[in-house]
Each structure stands twice: as structure tokens, then as C-alpha cells.
Amino acid sequence: xxxxxxxxxxxxxxxxxxxxxxxxxxxxxxxxxxxxxxxxxxxxxxxxxxxxxxxxxxxxxxxxxxxxxxxxxxxxxxxxxxxxxxxxxxxxxxxxxxxxxxxxxxxxxxxxxxxxxxxxxxxxxxxxxxxxxxxxxxxxxxxxxxxxxxxxxxxxxxxxxxxxxxxxxxxxxxxxxxxxxxxxxxxxxxxxxxxxxxxxxxxxxxxxxxxxxxxxxxxxxxxxxxxxxxxxxxxxxxxxxxxxxxxxxxxxxxxxxxxxxxxxxxxxxxxxxxxxxxxxxxxxxxxxxxxxxxxxxxxxxxxxxxxxxxxxxxxxxxxxxxxxxxxxxxxxxxxxxxxxxxxxxxxxxxxxx
Numbered sequence: 001x002x003x004x005x006x007x008x009x010x011x012x013x014x015x016x017x018x019x020x021x022x023x024x025x026x027x028x029x030x031x032x033x034x035x036x037x038x039x040x041x042x043x044x045x046x047x048x049x050x051x052x053x054x055x056x057x058x059x060x061x062x063x064x065x066x067x068x069x070x071x072x073x074x075x076x077x078x079x080x081x082x083x084x085x086x087x088x089x090x091x092x093x094x095x096x097x098x099x100x101x102x103x104x105x106x107x108x109x110x111x112x113x114x115x116x117x118x119x120x121x122x123x124x125x126x127x128x129x130x131x132x133x134x135x136x137x138x139x140x141x142x143x144x145x146x147x148x149x150x151x152x153x154x155x156x157x158x159x160x161x162x163x164x165x166x167x168x169x170x171x172x173x174x175x176x177x178x179x180x181x182x183x184x185x186x187x188x189x190x191x192x193x194x195x196x197x198x199x200x201x202x203x204x205x206x207x208x209x210x211x212x213x214x215x216x217x218x219x220x221x222x223x224x225x226x227x228x229x230x231x232x233x234x235x236x237x238x239x240x241x242x243x244x245x246x247x248x249x250x251x252x253x254x255x256x257x258x259x260x261x262x263x264x265x266x267x268x269x270x271x272x273x274x275x276x277x278x279x280x281x282x283x284x285x286x287x288x289x290x291x292x293x294x295x296x297x298x299x300x301x302x303x304x305x306x307x308x309x310x311x312x313x314x315x316x317x318x319x320x321x322x323x324x325x326x327x328x329x330x331x332x333x334x335x336x337x338x339x340x341x342x343x344x345x346x347x348x349x350x351x352x353x
Contacts, residue, residue, distance in 0.1 A: 111148035
């Protein structure tokens with residue numbers, strides 16, 4: 001996995017082992033790598049190190065290679081603080097991470113290495129054992145074999161903790177490492193999920209531009225990681241919903257159904273017989289977005305659906321925006337492009353093909 005610094009060149013979520021550089025649009029809040037572009041492989045340890053620095057922006061990363069020629073190849077789906085895919089390295093001696101705040105799952109598809117977390121004894125990783133690294137002060141991946149082919153998931157720990165709080169009432173973790181036995185059905189499903197994700201976008205390259213696919217895969221990845229953590233520490237799901245969580249879900253259902261008729265948080269609160277303050281606090285507790293952020297996103301999805309499903313002459317961009325409860329057309333185009341990776345008029349053109 002390689003990022004080469006190049007201001008002004010836009011980045012791609014999915015990268016493949018093709019002999020050309022792939023470029024896509026900057027997707028704003030979804031992708032903060034606008035100063036990098038992706039290549040399919042590298043023989044530079046420095047470039048390899050910068051790729052991980054982009055995925056783990058709060059960490060310090062040091063990569064070392066052996067005396068033989070280094071090489072790395074990777075492909076997967078990537079966004080801000082998130083990666084799912086594989087990484088094949090040859091003659092990489094070690095990766096050393098300091099102060100990582102991410103959740104990192106690694107499973108060797110082939111090859112062996114050791115992982116040392118903080119001052120704990122080193123652990124062997126092989127095709128039968130993997131591990132889940134949670135936020136730590138110091139971790140070292142030390143290669144045992146010259147060639148290592150890893151399956152990897154990297155997710156923002158804040159998102160994982162949000163799910164753990166909602167589903168299991170877990171607010172903090174004392175663990176920083178969870179060993180994974182690959183001889184069980186859960187891990188077999190996760191391995192197949194990673195491989196099928198890569199295979200799906202390889203076999204259907206047009207999906208590489210689909211924000212919906214990428215966001216759904218990221219959400220599912222976070223759910224799987226949170227389930228692994230909960231299972232490892234013996235946590236049980238919350239047996240019943242609290243009144244606060246019930247309010248959040250009722251609000252989301254209302255917004256999804258009537259987003260084109262809602263404009264202010266007061267509109268939502270009044271229909272739910274609550275106050276804007278209570279609604280804000282409820283979302284803050286159980287979601288990583290506000291009611292208004294969710295409303296704006298649902299309006300954009302409604303407009304996208306209208307533009308995708310239309311027949312020639314059915315809707316203009318302005319009409320689709322207005323029918324979705326959006327009046328600021330300049331901001332609409334900007335936010336639409338940020339969410340879906342294309343301008344509204346490009347969606348119309350694609351829908352007519």
C-alpha cells in the first residue's frame with residue numbers, strides 16, 4: 001500500500017495491482033488524503049512507511065527492511081482512518097508503532113511474524129493465529145519469514161467504542177491485545193468477508209466509485225470488530241433498549257420517512273413530543289452525528305434516489321433538490337459531490353446509460 005505525496009492530485013479508495021496510477025475525487029469528510037495518490041506497489045520503505053502514517057495519523061511509525069530488496073503490494077478499500085484489504089511484503093524486517101489510537105486486525109494469509117505489545121512477551125502470528133491490536137503506546141511487528149501476506153482491517157477506535165457502548169454498555173477497555181484463533185466460525189467468516197470485499201470490487205470495478213458500498217463495508221467492519229472485542233472479554237448485549245436509545249431510533253425513522261418536510265431540529269422534536277435539547281443529548285450519547293447531520297444526509301440520499309430512478313426529462317437537478325427539502329443549490333452540489341463522489345448532473349447522465 002503506497003501513497004506518494006503530490007498536492008492537487010486526488011485519491012482513490014480502491015487500488016488494484018495494475019501498472020498505472022489510479023486517481024479519484026477528494027470526498028471531503030470521507031477521505032482526508034487529498035495530498036496523496038495511490039500506487040499498486042512500492043520498493044521504497046519510506047513510501048511504505050508514509051502509507052501507514054496516512055492510515056494512522058496520530059501514530060509514529062518506523063519501518064525497517066532487511067539487506068535484500070524490499071517490495072510491498074496491496075489492494076483494498078480505504079478511507080479516513082479505515083482500511084480493509086491485504087498487504088504482501090517481501091524483506092520487511094519490522095514495523096514499529098508508537099501511540100496508535102486505532103483498532104488493527106491482522107491475519108497472516110501466508111508467512112509468519114511476531115508481535116510485541118508494550119512490554120508484554122512477543123506473540124507468534126501465523127496462518128492459524130492472528131490478533132487484534134487496540135490503542136497502545138508501543139507495538140512492534142517483527143517478520144520471521146522473508147515474505148508475509150496479511151489480511152488487514154484498520155478502524156477508528158472511536159467508532160468501535162460507540163458500538164460497544166450502544167450494544168454492550170462498554171465505555172472503556174483495559175485490554176490492548178486480543179489473540180484470534182482462526183479455527184472458529186466467526187474468524188472464518190471475517191476472513192471470507194475481507195477476501196470477498198476485495199474480490200467484489202476487483203470483479204465489478206464500477207463499484208469502486210460507489211460511496212454507498214464503501215460506507216456500508218466500513219460500517220459492517222466496525223460492527224464485526226466490536227463483536228470480536230465483546231466476545232473476547234465476555235460482554236453480553238444489552239437486553240433492552242433505554243428510553244433514550246428508543247428516542248434516537250424513533251427520530252431516525254421519522255427523518256428517513258419525512259426528511260423532505262423537516263428543516264429544523266425543532267421540527268423533529270415537536271413531532272416526537274420532546275425538546276431539541278433532549279434530542280441533541282440523546283444523539284450525542286448513542287450516535288457520532290447530530291440529528292441535523294442525519295437529516296441533511298437523508299435529504300441528499302433522497303435527491304440521489306430521485307436522480308438515479310428518473311426517466312429522461314423527469315427531474316432537473318433543481319427539482320430533485322427542492323423535492324428533497326433542499327433550497328441552497330450551490331451548497332447542495334458541493335455536499336452531494338462530497339457524499340457520492342460526483343456532481344448531480346453526472347448522476348443524471350449515468351442513469352440514462
